[in-house]
Amino acid sequence: MTPMIRNVVLPLAALIALALTPIFVIDSYTRHLFIIAFIYAIIASNWNLSLGQCGVFNFGHLTFFGVGVYTTAILAKTVGLNPLLAIAAAGVTAPIVAFLMAAPVARLKGIYVVLVTFAFSQLVMQLVLSQSQITGGAEGMVRIPYLKIGDYSFIRDYKLGYYYLCLGLLVVSTIFLILIARSPFGKSLKAVRDAEDYAVSRGISVSRQRVLALALSAIFTGVAGGFYAIYLRVASPEVFGFGTLTLALSMLLIGGVGTTYGPIVAALAISFATESLAGIRGFEEARYIVIAVAMILVLRLAPEGILGLFRRLTG
Amino acid sequence: MTNAIIEVVDACKSFGGLKAVKDVSFTVGAGEIFGIAGPNGSGKSTLFNLMTGIPYGPTSGEIRFDGTRIDRWPAHAIARSGLCRTFQKDAEFPDLTVLETLLVSAVYNGDLSASEAANEAQSVLELAQFDPNRVDMLSSELSVYEKKQLMIASALISKPKVLMLDEPASGLTKPEIAKLDALLLGVNRAGVTILLIEHVLSLLLSVSQRLIVLNQGAILAQGLPADVVKDPAVAEAYLGGGV
Structure with missing residues (x-):
């Protein structure tokens, strides 16, 4: 398979298919699954920028998502800012937090980067929990204003507006990562x-490149967090939790560290696979075990991920 | 010797109780090919490391480059100032092609734009005698000699004042060493000062204008290559008693 087909034709075909999907998928639940998968795809593919491309074992990536969630929630609900602007603001606050996190880890290596970034993530979560008058504490924030442009409300039409907005964010984020x-x-x-x-x-300053990689990886991750808050209309400290982190990490590892499209493909596949397993009697709680086993198998048999495996098989 | 471009003054490097480099002082003239010899473990690569700050600077002493003290500078700033090195072991960016490797060096070390880098890459590859048909290969797919050529080319594209080569002939065949000999002389003729660590004595003696010999971290002898190899202390310590 030529690079032209692999890097241009197939992604464009996938994009057209996703753009046409709402014509055939009209129930709001399946559209909701797609939207959540798109959000995870943005998180995982941007995580790849720091972990896959730059080799920074950043385990605080979900912090940027969480900061995006709370930035948008606070600005839209407490301050009363237009939700669209509140989402955009998350693309500013998340990189600022990334700079703060990057400063102590820029000169560290290996396991120390993992420890410091994860500790930073927990620190931000504790901050969110302790400032309950602003963030809602452990209960989080609810009834965050939904998105409206003019008279059009995004919660109408079985989430059609949200579907295309989130797909658009994924496309822009992917173009950003490709560039x-x-x-x-x-x-x-x-x-x-x-x-x-x-x-x-x-002549390359390693610490400068690491800081920049972390900050750039935070922009669309923060925006995805902002969108998540407006879409689900809640902001909960669970976004900083280990469960969200391991799910996004599994998408990155299974998709292929170092590839742009791999985490996106894996995010879609895993989101739908876990949802399908949840519908099978007896598998409701076992689906995360299935993902863990899949991750081990992929790392053992195809450490380059499913996209790397696909490239290998197609020459 | 012409004006000194590098001055090393009482450079020392210690690792705990071990003194790997002891009070080493020498100067390198602009435009010179300056050889550094010594048995394994004599401190040659450590000397390169502390001069370039990769991955560490000296414990004490001074390194001056072009009249400016650089021994406390960050390593990437030393490289950007025009003191560029290669490594003893094959260093490569395995996921980058030959052209991409040159691009990165040109942009970050040479302050060139991407389009300027593309033009400059052609002339540098020619100077490094690199096969133009293999510029789109990944670095990991190159032969040992091609990797050495690329490492030198990626240094040259930033137009360094000084090129520091750490055992460039290791792992090469005799014909390749002959080509390397011609390549180094060509680079030097282009105005680049060269510091050369080398175990292949035929190459070192052929291209070097002056030489120091290190033994156990200290300078054992220095001078013209022809004089240094006749030094009995060098023959004893480095050549095992006979040339």
């Missing part, structure tokens, strides 16, 4: 990941 990957900056991230000393000897 980064193809730029000299994107190449420098791979250089830092694969041969740090060699990269430094070619």
